[in-house]
Amino acid sequence: MTPPLDDRPLPSPLPRPPEELETLKRVWTAPKGFALVTAVNNNIIGVMYIGTGLLFFVLAGLLALAIRAQLALPENDLIGHDRFNQFFTSHGTGMMFLFAVPMVEAIGVYLLPAMLAARDLPFPRLSAFAYWAYFFGGLMFFGSVLFNVAPDGGWFMYPPLTSYTHSPGIRADFWLLGIGFIEISAIAGAIEIVVGILRTRPPGMTLDKLPIYCWTMLVMAGMIIFAFPAIIVSTVLLEVERAFHWPFFIADKGGDPLLWQHLFWFFGHPEVYIIFLPAAGLVSMMVPTLAQHRLVGHDWVVLAVVGTGFFSFGLWVHHMFATGIPELSLSFFSAASMAVSVPSGIQVFAWIATFGKGRVQWTVATWFLLGFLFIFVLGGLTGVMVAVVPFDWQVHDSYFIVAHLHYVLIGGMVFPMFAALYYWWPTLNDTLLSERLGRWAFWLMFVGFNVTFFPMHFSGLLGMPRRVYTYPAGLGWDWLNLVSTVGAFVLALGVLVVLADMARNALGHGTPAPQNPWRAGTLDWVPNGNYATRSIPQISSLYPLWDNPQLPREIEAGGHFLPGAPTNRRETIVTSPIDAKPQYLMPMPGPHWGPFLAGLLTAAHFLLLTVQLYWLALVPGVLAIASVIWWVWSLDKGADHPSQDIGGGIRVPVYVQGPQNHAWWAVVVLLLVDGTAFACLLFTYLFLWTVSPDVWPAAADLPSLWWLAAGLALWTLGAAAMLWASRSLTRNRHWGMRIALVLGWLLLLAGVVTDAVAQIQTGLKAVESGYAASVYVLVAWQGFHVAVLLIMTGYVLARSFCGLLAAQRRVTFDNTMLMWLYTCAQGVVALLLVHLFPRLTGG
Amino acid sequence: MATRSFPGTLTGMMAAYLIWAVHFGAIYGFNGLVCARGWDGAELLGLPMVPVVVSAATVAALVLTGMVLWLAVRGGGPAARASEDPRRFVRWFTAASAGAALIAILWNGLPALQVTPCG
Numbered sequence: 001m002t003p004p005l006d007d008r009p010l011p012s013p014l015p016r017p018p019e020e021l022e023t024l025k026r027v028w029t030a031p032k033g034f035a036l037v038t039a040v041n042n043n044i045i046g047v048m049y050i051g052t053g054l055l056f057f058v059l060a061g062l063l064a065l066a067i068r069a070q071l072a073l074p075e076n077d078l079i080g081h082d083r084f085n086q087f088f089t090s091h092g093t094g095m096m097f098l099f100a101v102p103m104v105e106a107i108g109v110y111l112l113p114a115m116l117a118a119r120d121l122p123f124p125r126l127s128a129f130a131y132w133a134y135f136f137g138g139l140m141f142f143g144s145v146l147f148n149v150a151p152d153g154g155w156f157m158y159p160p161l162t163s164y165t166h167s168p169g170i171r172a173d174f175w176l177l178g179i180g181f182i183e184i185s186a187i188a189g190a191i192e193i194v195v196g197i198l199r200t201r202p203p204g205m206t207l208d209k210l211p212i213y214c215w216t217m218l219v220m221a222g223m224i225i226f227a228f229p230a231i232i233v234s235t236v237l238l239e240v241e242r243a244f245h246w247p248f249f250i251a252d253k254g255g256d257p258l259l260w261q262h263l264f265w266f267f268g269h270p271e272v273y274i275i276f277l278p279a280a281g282l283v284s285m286m287v288p289t290l291a292q293h294r295l296v297g298h299d300w301v302v303l304a305v306v307g308t309g310f311f312s313f314g315l316w317v318h319h320m321f322a323t324g325i326p327e328l329s330l331s332f333f334s335a336a337s338m339a340v341s342v343p344s345g346i347q348v349f350a351w352i353a354t355f356g357k358g359r360v361q362w363t364v365a366t367w368f369l370l371g372f373l374f375i376f377v378l379g380g381l382t383g384v385m386v387a388v389v390p391f392d393w394q395v396h397d398s399y400f401i402v403a404h405l406h407y408v409l410i411g412g413m414v415f416p417m418f419a420a421l422y423y424w425w426p427t428l429n430d431t432l433l434s435e436r437l438g439r440w441a442f443w444l445m446f447v448g449f450n451v452t453f454f455p456m457h458f459s460g461l462l463g464m465p466r467r468v469y470t471y472p473a474g475l476g477w478d479w480l481n482l483v484s485t486v487g488a489f490v491l492a493l494g495v496l497v498v499l500a501d502m503a504r505n506a507l508g509h510g511t512p513a514p515q516n517p518w519r520a521g522t523l524d525w526v527p528n529g530n531y532a533t534r535s536i537p538q539i540s541s542l543y544p545l546w547d548n549p550q551l552p553r554e555i556e557a558g559g560h561f562l563p564g565a566p567t568n569r570r571e572t573i574v575t576s577p578i579d580a581k582p583q584y585l586m587p588m589p590g591p592h593w594g595p596f597l598a599g600l601l602t603a604a605h606f607l608l609l610t611v612q613l614y615w616l617a618l619v620p621g622v623l624a625i626a627s628v629i630w631w632v633w634s635l636d637k638g639a640d641h642p643s644q645d646i647g648g649g650i651r652v653p654v655y656v657q658g659p660q661n662h663a664w665w666a667v668v669v670l671l672l673v674d675g676t677a678f679a680c681l682l683f684t685y686l687f688l689w690t691v692s693p694d695v696w697p698a699a700a701d702l703p704s705l706w707w708l709a710a711g712l713a714l715w716t717l718g719a720a721a722m723l724w725a726s727r728s729l730t731r732n733r734h735w736g737m738r739i740a741l742v743l744g745w746l747l748l749l750a751g752v753v754t755d756a757v758a759q760i761q762t763g764l765k766a767v768e769s770g771y772a773a774s775v776y777v778l779v780a781w782q783g784f785h786v787a788v789l790l791i792m793t794g795y796v797l798a799r800s801f802c803g804l805l806a807a808q809r810r811v812t813f814d815n816t817m818l819m820w821l822y823t824c825a826q827g828v829v830a831l832l833l834v835h836l837f838p839r840l841t842g843g
Numbered sequence: 844m845a846t847r848s849f850p851g852t853l854t855g856m857m858a859a860y861l862i863w864a865v866h867f868g869a870i871y872g873f874n875g876l877v878c879a880r881g882w883d884g885a886e887l888l889g890l891p892m893v894p895v896v897v898s899a900a901t902v903a904a905l906v907l908t909g910m911v912l913w914l915a916v917r918g919g920g921p922a923a924r925a926s927e928d929p930r931r932f933v934r935w936f937t938a939a940s941a942g943a944a945l946i947a948i949l950w951n952g953l954p955a956l957q958v959t960p961c962g
Contacts, residue, residue: 198849208932299932303939310860311947314867326878327962328893331954332871339947577849578933579926690879 010559011538011647020564021534027565028119028531031591037132038591040124041530046110047428049131052138053103058495059142060094063087065492068452072485074473084469085152089175090145092155096271097179098138100413101224104278105130105189107420108217112193114427114524115211117539117555118200119532119562119572120588121192122662125595125631130188132599133181140607141178144171151175154467156264157238159249159257164242170610172242177610180235181602183228190224191669193217198577199662202523203561203648204539205580211522211542212295215302216281219309220274225669226313227270229677234263237684237777246766246773248684254695254770258323259687263680265316273312275409277305279416280347283369286423287351289520290366291358294543297350304343311340321389322396330389337387341380348377361518364438368419371446372411379407382457397467400460406453418445418498426517427524431510437501444494451487455480521546526555535560536573538648539580561647567654573646574662584656585644587637594631598624629795636663636799638809655809663811667818678826681781682833685774689841695769697762699839707758708835712828714751718744719824726817732807734800744820745786745793751827752783759834778830785823792816848924855921856937858911859944866904866948870897870955878961893960901952908948912941 030039039045066087070078079087109127113120121127144150151171153162162172197218201210210218237248238260247253249260288295295301314336321330351373360366382404386392395401418441425433459480464471471477504510516525521543526533537560541547554560561582562573570588575581601624608617639655646652658664689696721744728736756779759772766776796816799805805813854861877883877893885892914920915938922934 206926206929206932208929299935299939303936303943306857306936307860307940307943310857310864313864314951317871326874326960328897328954328958328960329871329874329878331958332867332874332951335951335954336867336947339950343943578852578929690876 010554011561011650012535012559012563014557014559016558016563020558023565023568024531024534024563025529027568027570027590028529030530035591037596038593040120040128040589040591040595042109042113042120042124042127043530043532045124045127045131046106049106049109049134050103052131052135053099053106054499056094056098056138056142057103058499060091060099061492061495063091063094063145065488067091068485068488070469071471071481073482074471074478076470079469081469082152083148085467086145086148086150086171088467089152089154090142090150093151093175093179094138094142095409096155096275097182098134098141100275100409101186101271102134102138102182102189103417104220104275104413105186105193107282107417108193108220108278109189111424111524112196112214112217113200113532114526114528115214115522116197116200116205117202117523117526117533117536118196119536119570121196122200122572122574122586122588123192123195123666125589125592126188127192128592128595129598129628129631130185130192132596133185133188133602134599136600136603137178137182137185137606140603141174141182144174144178149174156268157260158264159238159241159260162238163249164245167242170612173239173610173612176235176239176242177606180232180239181606183232183235186224187228187670187673190221190228190673191666193221194225194669195662195665197221199574199665200572200586201575201580202536202539203573203575203580203582205575207578209539209542212284212298212301212305213278213281216277216284216305219305220278223270223274223277223309223312225672226676227267227274229267229673230263230680231267233677233680233684234260234267237263240773240777244767246776247768247770248688248773248777250770253768254688254692255773256688256691256770258320258691259684261320261323262316262687263684265319266313266680269315269319270309270312272408273308276412277308279372279413280305282420283351283372283416284347285520285522285524286365286369286419287354288358288543289423289518289522290361290363290369291355292361292519293354293358294521295350296353296357297346298542300346301350304346307343308340311336311343315340318387318392321392334387334389338384341384341387344380348373348380363422363518364433364435364442365419365423365518367439367442367446368415368422371442372415372419375407375411375415375446375449379404379409379411383408395460397465398460399456399464399466402466403453403456403460406449406456410449410453415445418442421498421502423518424524425505426513429505429510430513431505432513432517433501433505433510437497437504441494441497441501444497445491446494448487448489448491448494452484452491453487455483455487459484516545516552526552531565534558535563535647537561561650563647566644566646567641571654573652582646582650582652583660584652585646585654586662587654589631589635592631594627598627598631601627625791636804636809636812638804638806655811657808657811657814661811661814663815664818667815671818671822674822675826678781678829681774681778682829685778685833685837688770688774689837692770693841695771696838696841697764697771699842701762702835702838703758703762705835707754708831711751711754711758711831714747714754715824715827715831718747718751718827719821720744721747722817722820722824726813729805729810729813730807734805737813738797738800741793741797745789748786748789748820748823748827752779752786755779755782755827755831755834775834778834782823782827782830785819785826789816789820789823792819852921852924852933855924856933856940858920858937859908859941862904862908862911863944863947863951866900867951870900870952873897873900874960883959883961891960894955897952897955901948901955904948904952905945908941908944912938912945915941 030041151174197214240246241248247255249255249257317333318337422433422438459477462476464477534556535558537555571585574583574586601620604620605617641654643651643653721740725737725740764772766772887895920937922930925933
């Protein structure tokens with residue numbers, strides 16, 4: 001018999017009225033049948049996201065098996081060189097962009113609200129859109145393999161190989177457009193995660209009580225914000241070079257192929273940690289539970305995670321050690337590459353110490369974690385080896401690197417993922433996966449992995465280059481390759497056993513799991529439903545379930561905050577970012593067709609662009625934007641209810657404006673992404689000037705300074721018009737606001753036109769030089785922003801005319817204002833660079 | 844007392860790592876430019892320019908990071924603005940990250956004294 005709860009005071013007095021739970025269930029009901037595609041609940045989107053990630057993992061894995069079959073024997077011609085090139089490119093691209101990054105975000109979408117006891121992430125429809133864009137985009141990408149049009153330039157797509165001269169046709173475009181737009185989905189996920197972790201924590205979960213997984217996700221999202229714009233910009237530049245022959249990467253015209261490598265690896269190396277850190281976060285959650293001991297050195301692990309996030313941005317050139325970069329520059333990156341192993345080492349020692357101090361439960365998850373430690377440490381050690389420049393020169397682009405990167409990525413991410421699958425599976429359907437099958441899977445994967453990749457260290461040291469489709473006999477590579485191929489199939493068998501275990505469980509053969517089967521101490525093990533936890537607890541420690549064993553029952557009985565749905569709709573508590581004090585009750589959107597349609601139509605838009613049906617591509621493009629507008633139209637509700645009692649004597653408003661609002665935060669995060677992309681364009685200009693000053697014009701050939709003055713005036717007046725509109729709205733002078741917005745947008749348009757005409761009238765042509773291309777791309781970037789602002793301004797005006805905008809209901813307006821003012825500032829910086837830099841440097 | 848200004852607190856906590864990032868970007872960019880323009884033989888105050896400039900930048904970054912550490916140890920910086928609950932953590936994190944950044948900045952700056960700039 002369950003003992004009664006202690007008589008300690010709780011935020012909401014017990015027992016709760018029975019209709020409260022009914023209302024909660026009703027408002028959070030998920031759609032069924034085909035309408036499931038309209039679902040936005042994180043526990044549904046998260047599961048679909050994870051499932052799709054696994055599907056793409058299997059597809060990319062099948063390509064790997066084909067690669068290994070081709071390489072099993074010397075002089076083999078099983079799939080031929082053309083298909084081999086497509087397969088290894090699609091394998092690497094698929095694993096990195098369509099499996100690893102989306103999977104860590106997917107796990108976050110599924111787990112974060114539970115760990116934070118939030119009802120959902122703050123932008124559920126954005127999550128749904130990110131998922132559907134990823135789903136359709138991923139299918140489109142893998143579909144290119146079936147139609148023999150898959151990209152074949154390697155997963156990092158170096159020009160000049162991938163530019164229009166050496167890669168005509170649409171294969172490279174599948175990579176550039178397909179992956180480029182999937183990154184948009186990753187950025188959407190990052191915005192969701194940052195705002196979710198910082199603003200939807202339970203009361204009392206101050207920064208020092210934030211679970212370690214949330215720290216890693218926060219750092220990961222921060223890294224996406226500052227790393228992914230580089231890949232988006234580089235894909236845009238290469239696509240523009242391919243389509244319009246603007247020579248960013250053509251050395252003869254003052255471009256430089258190394259520009260691509262800098263931009264790609266500025267993204268590409270942090271990408272490794274974007275994948276690893278969330279996995280490390282999962283490990284830091286599982287190890288304490290499986291050892292039944294608090295994580296040793298928790299604060300040090302947080303320090304290490306944040307430090308890794310920063311240091312990982314100082315490593316990109318270690319992928320370019322063989323490109324002729326100056327020796328001292330290489331030494332800076334060599335030093336940083338060695339330094340980054342220290343924070344990873346801190347985490348490894350913390351995990352080992354926690355296992356050592358606790359009483360270990362020997363489950364499948366434990367085995368996968370031990371496998372992870374073994375493999376990842378080996379990968380880390382070879383990482384330090386290749387951080388040493390002379391050693392790297394010896395093994396660069398050899399199978400040694402293939403071995404190293406697989407030890408790091410499979411060890412650092414895939415093994416923790418399988419551990420997590422077995423560990424958190426009970427939260428999905430209250431059953432356990434099979435311990436017996438799980439152990440079989442682990443040993444097959446562990447042995448298979450090492451048999452596959454360990455010999456590659458030797459084939460690399462013996463000189464076997466990566467990406468060759470075959471090799472002559474007698475070089476000492478034969479048996480090593482054969483062994484690797486056998487290992488790959490053993491590894492695949494292990495994955496197959498896991499899939500069989502999941503299928504067996506889904507068919508109803510799983511063992512019923514007790515509540516909190518591993519006796520964890522964190523909130524993700526509190527019983528929950530579509531509405532997440534019944535009430536949102538007051539938190540006072542890192543392991544609340546260990547410190548208060550009756551907390552799950554208190555929560556389930558509705559004794560904590562927000563035990564119902566007081567405004568009769570979906571909602572969650574927004575708290576302050578450091579102190580986690582309740583600030584307001586955020587209404588949350590329910591199911592909608594918009595995200596699904598927008599995802600589908602966006603994919604269609606990019607697919608049509610890829611196959612060069614440009615005019616036709618406009619149709620799904622416009623419809624995708626319409627779908628987004630349809631879904632956001634109902635979100636800015638205003639203060640349609642009075643302040644609500646959420647428990648503990650706390651009353652909070654249902655609507656706030658300005659910097660406290662979660663949408664304001666999202667736009668600021670978006671602008672950080674935007675600003676980083678702009679910084680990458682500035683880098684493009686400055687980098688090309690560094691390597692090819694000869695194509696930079698003399699001062700006499702530049703537009704006169706009057707053009708600069710006119711541009712500056714227009715961007716400044718544009719910003720002033722927005723401030724005037726804002727002031728008018730504050731006073732509820734609607735016509736003043738509308739006129740200011742229209743006039744202001746015309747000023748912005750005039751700004752872009754002025755910037756473009758200033759360059760055109762000098763006779764400058766973008767196809768002529770790297771200089772011209774880098775100038776015009778800045779103008780085009782500004783033009784893109786003004787076009788976006790046209791949509792946003794139109795949207796604000798439409799809401800104004802519909803009576804949905806006022807001084808007391810202006811979140812929509814504020815979002816537009818932030819983007820608008822940023823665009824003006826960006827325009828000023830670009831103008832100053834383009835007009836003054838050549839003059840100051842002597843042109 | 845509630846913590847004031849999240850951006851301010853966050854920037855304060857990350858100050859040391861941000862200094863590391865600026866220092867790293869500056870010395871890398873500087874050396875790249877020097878080598879691209881063929882200035883590696885240039886001198887400053889009679890000494891080779893690159894080691895002098897990189898070392899000066901390193902010392903400046905170390906001094907700034909040391910100030911962050913000193914402030915944090917004395918209970919100032921972002922911790923002074925934090926409420927009671929997270930104050931210990933904010934203070935510890937700021938100080939510990941400053942300690943880590945001191946080592947990282949020194950580690951990154953040292954090659955300038957040992958390696959030819961444009962070899």
